[in-house]
Amino acid sequence: MLFKSDKFKAQWDTWGYYHNKTYYLYYLITEDSPGEGFGVAVSTDGVHWDDHGWAIKASDKMKRYLGSGAVWKSLDFEDSGRFICNYSEYREDEYGKNTQNIYFAWSIDLINWTKYGDDYVFSVDERFYERYGRWDNVFSLPRPDGGFWGVWVGTPKGKNDLEGGIAFGYSGDGLKWHAIKAGQITPDAKEAGGLWRFGDKFYGMFGSPQKGIMSYISDSIDGPYQASEKNAILLSAGHSYFPRYLETPEEILVVHHSMSGRRHIGKENRAVTYVAPLKRAEVDNEGVLRFKYWKGNEALKGSPIEIKDQKATPEMTLLTDFQDFTKGLIVEGTMETPAKLFVQADNISYVLNVDENGCMTIEQFAPFGGFAKEIQSVNREYSFPPSVNFRLLLRRGMLEFYLDDEFMECCTLQCPDCKNIRIGIMGDESKKGLSNIKAWAMFL
Known part of the structure; x- marks a missing residue:
């Protein structure tokens, strides 16, 4: 990355x-x-x-x-x-x-x-x-x-x-x-x-x-x-x-x-x-x-990115506009588990399903509303509190995710040619427990 x-x-x-x-x-x-x-x-x-x-x-x-x-x-x-x-x-x-x-x-x-x-x-x-x-x-x-x-x-x-x-x-x-x-x-x-x-x-x-x-x-x-x-x-x-x-x-x-x-x-x-x-x-x-x-990765944070509060659908709230995926993006905040984070790379969508027991799956949706397929799953077997801090790092078709600074997983999204990336959160009460959201372009 x-x-x-x-x-x-x-x-x-x-x-x-x-x-x-x-x-x-x-x-x-x-x-x-x-x-x-x-x-x-x-x-x-x-x-x-x-x-x-x-x-x-x-x-x-x-x-x-x-x-x-x-x-x-x-x-x-x-x-x-x-x-x-x-x-x-x-x-x-x-x-x-x-x-x-x-x-x-x-x-x-x-x-x-x-x-x-x-x-x-x-x-x-x-x-x-x-x-x-x-x-x-x-x-x-x-x-x-x-x-x-x-x-x-x-x-x-x-x-x-x-x-x-x-x-x-x-x-x-x-x-x-x-x-x-x-x-x-x-x-x-x-x-x-x-x-x-x-x-x-x-x-x-x-x-x-x-x-x-x-x-x-x-x-x-x-x-x-x-x-x-x-x-x-x-x-x-x-x-x-x-x-x-x-x-x-x-x-x-x-x-x-x-x-x-x-x-x-x-x-x-x-x-x-x-x-x-x-x-x-x-x-x-x-x-x-x-x-x-690792705290040294704070040096990755470049220019701040404006956080959106835009209801895209009844089930999803967008947190950022499209950003330069080749340059890289960092998003941090607090959320309640279980939660579903939304990632869109050009016209390909992904959902990160996270629960309080350290389980996470990543699903990929084909362009224009196609069927979902699971591309990765992990169980860290770790008990998180109801409210957790998350870190999401994305660049050049790759993703890393942390909960309360516990490493959850790296994921190859299989979209190395995608140019744009944006983040959201899913669910009927998609804003519940969401706070302190910040984002930065990567400084590389």
């Missing part, structure tokens, strides 16, 4: 790093394949990004694609001033088959990167993982007794689907990594987004192809991991993907991308995605991982 590089036609996975009051955003470049390299953008507020383009390009030995990574400080940072990143490449092995290996690079400024080359290569540990399975994108977190723990995509031994799985390991210096056997992941997961320790438990954000990104919990780094009993689906499939934790001095944030609904037809048919607004990661008093609205 917020950032897409103008230097490339398509991007996918994103990850970030925070250092010296500056945010560094890395994005996988996917114009012609699942990955040709990654770029970097820089921000002082986490909202407005200065794009520097290429950070790492695939080598001449790469056969299939270059995979994502993460960034951490070298353990000798005080002396060397070096940061480390990892990435993967498929290369041909001695048997003429493509196998994925993890490689490393270093940087002083987090923008310009130098590859370590083949001197530091982390190959599949065939004791625990399949040689020709996935082996990709290490995400590190601090290890209490020094060094790092890590999670990455690795195909456990004996797994039939070689295109995914979760692997774990550790490193004493951030360059030489050692795999350990993974415990059971229930239900099975295909990709590892991120892992963090909150209190005495580990919270994994792992990808399930059918459901999206799910929250998994374990008492130990290597598992077993069980999907959370509440709020299990963090991001719904087909709308957003690949969240990574982003540590700052004050809080743990989450960075991920959202699908715009647009496709780039190059050598392959690739999704066009945008970096989503950063979110705050928090574990509640029930031990449930939840995403929250």
Whole structure:
């Protein structure tokens, strides 16, 4: 919703790093394949990004694609001033088959990167993982007794689907990594987004192809991991993907991308995605991982927009005139639940059905009064008071919604070419409980 590089036609996975009051955003470049390299953008507020383009390009030995990574400080940072990143490449092995290996690079400024080359290569540990399975994108977190723990995509031994799985390991210096056997992941997961320790438990954000990104919990780094009993689906499939934790001095944030609904037809048919607004990661008093609205996103608010009080039909009150959907719109206010918010993009209409128990569905209506179809539903399993504050963010065919700063969902509205957007509220008593309505054009 917020950032897409103008230097490339398509991007996918994103990850970030925070250092010296500056945010560094890395994005996988996917114009012609699942990955040709990654770029970097820089921000002082986490909202407005200065794009520097290429950070790492695939080598001449790469056969299939270059995979994502993460960034951490070298353990000798005080002396060397070096940061480390990892990435993967498929290369041909001695048997003429493509196998994925993890490689490393270093940087002083987090923008310009130098590859370590083949001197530091982390190959599949065939004791625990399949040689020709996935082996990709290490995400590190601090290890209490020094060094790092890590999670990455690795195909456990004996797994039939070689295109995914979760692997774990550790490193004493951030360059030489050692795999350990993974415990059971229930239900099975295909990709590892991120892992963090909150209190005495580990919270994994792992990808399930059918459901999206799910929250998994374990008492130990290597598992077993069980999907959370509440709020299990963090991001719904087909709308957003690949969240990574982003540590700052004050809080743990989450960075991920959202699908715009647009496709780039190059050598392959690739999704066009945008970096989503950063979110705050928090574990509640029930031990449930939840995403929250991040206060830094207040920097998104640009020029105020006049609020309407126009009865469009007996069942609907419009809150805004049509606004520039490509520029973006933010609407906030207070309402009573259950409620139905109305969104119109050009001649396509949507209704957000929200109740007091954390359930939300989004229905799309075809132009000129066609039948409704549900395009998304979520249950956050959270009890809201009768009167709640809402935040609605819309831009370029994408939507984000919050209740009392609890993240509800991202949604790809499948209307990337729509130019205009307006907001209303539905119901016979559509104004009941509605107050403090404000709106802004996005400042990007």
